Amino acid sequence: MKKIRIREQYCMGCRLCEIYCAVQHSKSKDLVKAYRGEYPKPVPRILVEEKEYLSFAIQCRHCEDAPCISACMTGAMRRDPESGAVLCDEEKCVGCWMCIMVCPFGVIGRGREKKIISKCDLCLGEEEPACVKNCPNEALVLEEE
Amino acid sequence: MIDESGERFSGAQAIKAIACMQERENGLGGGFAGYGIYPRFKDHNVFHLLYDDEKAKESTEQYLEENYSIEKDGPIPTRKQTGVRNPPILWRYFLGIKKGAHDEASQEDFVVKTVMKINGEIDGAFVISSGKNMGIFKGVGFSGEIGKFFKLEDYKGYAWTAHGRFPTNTVGWWGGSHPFGLLDWSVIHNGEISSYGINKRYLENFGYHCTLFTDTEVITYLFDLLARKQGFGFDVIGRILAAPFWDEIDRLPENQREICKALRMTYGSALVNGPFATIIGRTGAIVGINDRIKLRPLVAARKDSVLYLSSEESGIRRVCESPDKVWMPEAGEPVVGQLEGAHG
Amino acid sequence: MVKSSPPSGFLIDRDDERCIRCQACVRMCSNDVHAYDPEEDIIVSDSSKCVGCHFCEAICPTSALTVRHNPSQYRENFNWASEVINDIKTQAGSGGVILTGMGCDKPYPIYWDHIVLNASQVTNPSIDPLREPMELETFIGRKPDKIEIENFAEPKLATEISPQLELKTPIMFSAMSYGSISYNASLALARAASEFGTFWNTGEGGLHKDFYRYGPHTVVQVASGRFGVTREYLNVGGAIEIKIGQGAKPGIGGHLPGEKVTGPISETRMIPEGTDALSPAPHHDIYSIEDLRQLIYALKEATRYEKPVGVKIAAVHNVAPIASGIVRAGADFVAIDGIRGGTGAAPKVIRDNVGIPIEMAIAVVDSRLREEGIRNQASIIAAGGFKKSSDVIKAIALGADAVYIATAALVAMGCTICQKCYTGKCNWGIATQDPYLTKRLNPEIATRRLKNLLKAWSLEIKEMMGGMGINAIESLRGNREQLRGVGLNEVELKMLGIKPAGEAW
Numbered sequence: 005m006k007k008i009r010i011r012e013q014y015c016m017g018c019r020l021c022e023i024y025c026a027v028q029h030s031k032s033k034d035l036v037k038a039y040r041g042e043y044p045k046p047v048p049r050i051l052v053e054e055k056e057y058l059s060f061a062i063q064c065r066h067c068e069d070a071p072c073i074s075a076c077m078t079g080a081m082r083r084d085p086e087s088g089a090v091l092c093d094e095e096k097c098v099g100c101w102m103c104i105m106v107c108p109f110g111v112i113g114r115g116r117e118k119k120i121i122s123k124c125d126l127c128l129g130e131e132e133p134a135c136v137k138n139c140p141n142e143a144l145v146l147e148e149e
Numbered sequence: 150m151i152d153e154s155g156e157r158f159s160g161a162q163a164i165k166a167i168a169c170m171q172e173r174e175n176g177l178g179g180g181f182a183g184y185g186i187y188p189r190f191k192d193h194n195v196f197h198l199l200y201d202d203e204k205a206k207e208s209t210e211q212y213l214e215e216n217y218s219i220e221k222d223g224p225i226p227t228r229k230q231t232g233v234r235n236p237p238i239l240w241r242y243f244l245g246i247k248k249g250a251h252d253e254a255s256q257e258d259f260v261v262k263t264v265m266k267i268n269g270e271i272d273g274a275f276v277i278s279s280g281k282n283m284g285i286f287k288g289v290g291f292s293g294e295i296g297k298f299f300k301l302e303d304y305k306g307y308a309w310t311a312h313g314r315f316p317t318n319t320v321g322w323w324g325g326s327h328p329f330g331l332l333d334w335s336v337i338h339n340g341e342i343s344s345y346g347i348n349k350r351y352l353e354n355f356g357y358h359c360t361l362f363t364d365t366e367v368i369t370y371l372f373d374l375l376a377r378k379q380g381f382g383f384d385v386i387g388r389i390l391a392a393p394f395w396d397e398i399d400r401l402p403e404n405q406r407e408i409c410k411a412l413r414m415t416y417g418s419a420l421v422n423g424p425f426a427t428i429i430g431r432t433g434a435i436v437g438i439n440d441r442i443k444l445r446p447l448v449a450a451r452k453d454s455v456l457y458l459s460s461e462e463s464g465i466r467r468v469c470e471s472p473d474k475v476w477m478p479e480a481g482e483p484v485v486g487q488l489e490g491a492h493g
Numbered sequence: 494m495v496k497s498s499p500p501s502g503f504l505i506d507r508d509d510e511r512c513i514r515c516q517a518c519v520r521m522c523s524n525d526v527h528a529y530d531p532e533e534d535i536i537v538s539d540s541s542k543c544v545g546c547h548f549c550e551a552i553c554p555t556s557a558l559t560v561r562h563n564p565s566q567y568r569e570n571f572n573w574a575s576e577v578i579n580d581i582k583t584q585a586g587s588g589g590v591i592l593t594g595m596g597c598d599k600p601y602p603i604y605w606d607h608i609v610l611n612a613s614q615v616t617n618p619s620i621d622p623l624r625e626p627m628e629l630e631t632f633i634g635r636k637p638d639k640i641e642i643e644n645f646a647e648p649k650l651a652t653e654i655s656p657q658l659e660l661k662t663p664i665m666f667s668a669m670s671y672g673s674i675s676y677n678a679s680l681a682l683a684r685a686a687s688e689f690g691t692f693w694n695t696g697e698g699g700l701h702k703d704f705y706r707y708g709p710h711t712v713v714q715v716a717s718g719r720f721g722v723t724r725e726y727l728n729v730g731g732a733i734e735i736k737i738g739q740g741a742k743p744g745i746g747g748h749l750p751g752e753k754v755t756g757p758i759s760e761t762r763m764i765p766e767g768t769d770a771l772s773p774a775p776h777h778d779i780y781s782i783e784d785l786r787q788l789i790y791a792l793k794e795a796t797r798y799e800k801p802v803g804v805k806i807a808a809v810h811n812v813a814p815i816a817s818g819i820v821r822a823g824a825d826f827v828a829i830d831g832i833r834g835g836t837g838a839a840p841k842v843i844r845d846n847v848g849i850p851i852e853m854a855i856a857v858v859d860s861r862l863r864e865e866g867i868r869n870q871a872s873i874i875a876a877g878g879f880k881k882s883s884d885v886i887k888a889i890a891l892g893a894d895a896v897y898i899a900t901a902a903l904v905a906m907g908c909t910i911c912q913k914c915y916t917g918k919c920n921w922g923i924a925t926q927d928p929y930l931t932k933r934l935n936p937e938i939a940t941r942r943l944k945n946l947l948k949a950w951s952l953e954i955k956e957m958m959g960g961m962g963i964n965a966i967e968s969l970r971g972n973r974e975q976l977r978g979v980g981l982n983e984v985e986l987k988m989l990g991i992k993p994a995g996e997a998w
Contacts, residue, residue: 014935016922018517023554035555039513057928140552141935341617343962345998346890346974354866362998379639392965394626407650408642414632414654415640415869417967423617424962442625442964444618 005088007149012060014143021061021135022048028134044116049124050135063124064111066090072103089126151308151435151486154454157185160301162468167311168293169467177321178314179295180287182328182335182430183306191282193243198276199323200238205273217244230298233290237323257332275324280333287326310430312337329365333432336369340425340445351418371419372429383436383483389416391441391481428458433488443480450475456486499579503545504563505538511557518549523918546911548920594914596835596878597845604852605884611975613962620964622955628965631895633658634801635825636869656801658732661690662951667876667897668714670696672749672758673837675931678923681939683707689947699761705729718772720762732801733792740834740877743807743848747772753917753926786822801825808854813861826872829854833878835900838915851877856989859892882953892971905946906939
């Protein structure tokens, strides 16, 4: 399946990936409107981790053996057969947050508006994920694994 | 055209051939070169000169007498032609070099020096040809008329070249028509050289001074340099002046590839870029060559022992109705006609 | 008097409507210009620290930033311009030499812009480079006077040709030392040169072990400090260049501040970490031309005569006789760097006042070598402010064999010529060793961009050559008939060896 590979040697810690991810999942999908008008403020599903000059952006790894799918009590967390991505069915999610507890990468977050979770969905339906498209230094690449 | 058996034929043939292509000229220049036309004086350098006035003639004769003995001299025979107006004084001299006159490495270099001196320093005098047993006849007018003007039907040679001009770089004048001559080289040329600037500077390194701003002068000197002074044969000269392309060179067998690469590296400034179809004459041989991408026409033909080269097949067929073989030479590959027993 | 420091040249304009407080600018500026005030939820910019590198402007996702000239101006004064006033104030404060980076930015005439090219029409057809072969292959090295071919039946080359560098295009990357630029920048230059088929130059910083694999496409430099010069270094390169001078600072040596001499730099240059890397002004073993000859042959011996060995000089008044001497001393190529040549650090007064334009230098050196009949013994490489492909083609028509570009290569990689390279805080990750900053230059992207630059310029050169009716670069080299001068006086035309526009053959 196509996955996002992280190349930490090129990450400059600008956090633009966070911005674009949030905007992609916002209501207006417009950079300025999303940040200056929308409520609730858009939340990115990708996070830049930093230590001194080392930095990299990490999001859901869409694990082969995903603990979050096993932990999900409603079956909302499932694998999309076509893309292989791990996706959350928002209708079924009840916000128990067990997936957040078990995720070894800590990349699942709490939803803002509703009591559900928020995580990377590989921007399926778009040409490429927003973080990959907009990283100014090509530190994130979409690759066939 | 050249008869490789050495049999001599009348200049009338050359006139016939060139006159048929008159559409290509504009009447501002025509000329001929004949080889083997002075068999009685074949060891003398024949200088064909044009003079604007008597003063130039006197100065030149004075200068020639310093180092040469004038065996025979006289006006070049001509007849009136309506299209050939205001001819200059046309004189020819059969010269022998005085003993001890030169300390140059070779007689030929000395003659070259003499020619350069007359052309450069004596106002109103111009040496048209200076070779042995050959002569160049040229002037301002249509080539057919020039041929008749010089009564070329009375001469017989084993090789003739002929040219009609549509000048593009310089104003038409008697000395500027083709062929251009130096020693026994004669060059006729159709085209324009875009590498002129560097070819000229390259030649200057070797003592050749280009004074006429014509491409033909440069080509003549390049031939003299590469053939006479550096000793290359015509096939190598072809590879220098119209070098094969790098992707062709890459496909050659190793020996050939190394040679072509070395030639291009060393003689790059002698590469002649731009369209040209050029016919070069020298004692015993005629060579025709096209530029690297064949931008000017050149047709070759053979019948029996005669080789024909022309810008158009029509010119050939006018004097040879059914040649054995007619073909278009490859870009950059010289077509050589040689007297039997001579080597290029 | 009130202690004053001159105002910064730049002012940051922020469109507050568009600013989304993402703080990318805050995080990215190495000069700490921007800061986020969480109480007011705005970003404040201290323009006095801005160097005008435009990185924040480039990275801002909503294009909310504009970096412009500071409108705070002194009274207009043609003689006492702002720069002059500011420099004096700076020196009154520091008592030191004003440093700067990149090349001379003063309004000396740019002769390239006064030279125009020919095109063939009617009498001579132009050639279409997209349909016909158009050859740019260039060979750098000593050419023989004459070729001998033996064996008429199966011809074989009898003359031994000196070692040559084969270039696919007459453009090479000029010397930029590892130390003055980052590892990633050097890597990009090495890869782009190797993949495109041309050469790059190590500069005086030696060659990092990781780059040995690009050796065949590397010109290794032996400069006055001899940094990194070992036998292995010499043998790994494709050619060796003895650096006598450079256009940005003729006559003086180089200086890499101790802060920039970190681990890998120290190892490559073979000097202790933290020490200033000082290249002396002359090579202390070359005090005259015969000493240079000795060094040239020492290097040839050390590399078994397998590589071209050349010399790089700055273009100065006597560049013609100097070049002639260098060629006679045995150099296989002479690289000449004009007054517009760039640097990572140089005293501003030297950068802007010492040296002559490369256009003149090429013309006089080429003419001089031809006059002496030795033009074939060495190739001429021209350097110093080549900004466009037309500059390259004009340089070749004046007589150069090939051209070195450096500033243009840096601009391709992101540089905006803010001239602050000597601070080591290059936001683009080029002229710095700071690991926070060097990450920003992704060598994959940089390599791609450099190759694109070479490709674009090569195509343009082919188009111009085709227009002139020339399909092989050797017919253009030294072909001054293809150039004409516009707006030049008689003396300048004569020095350049070209005719004025309007004059035919």
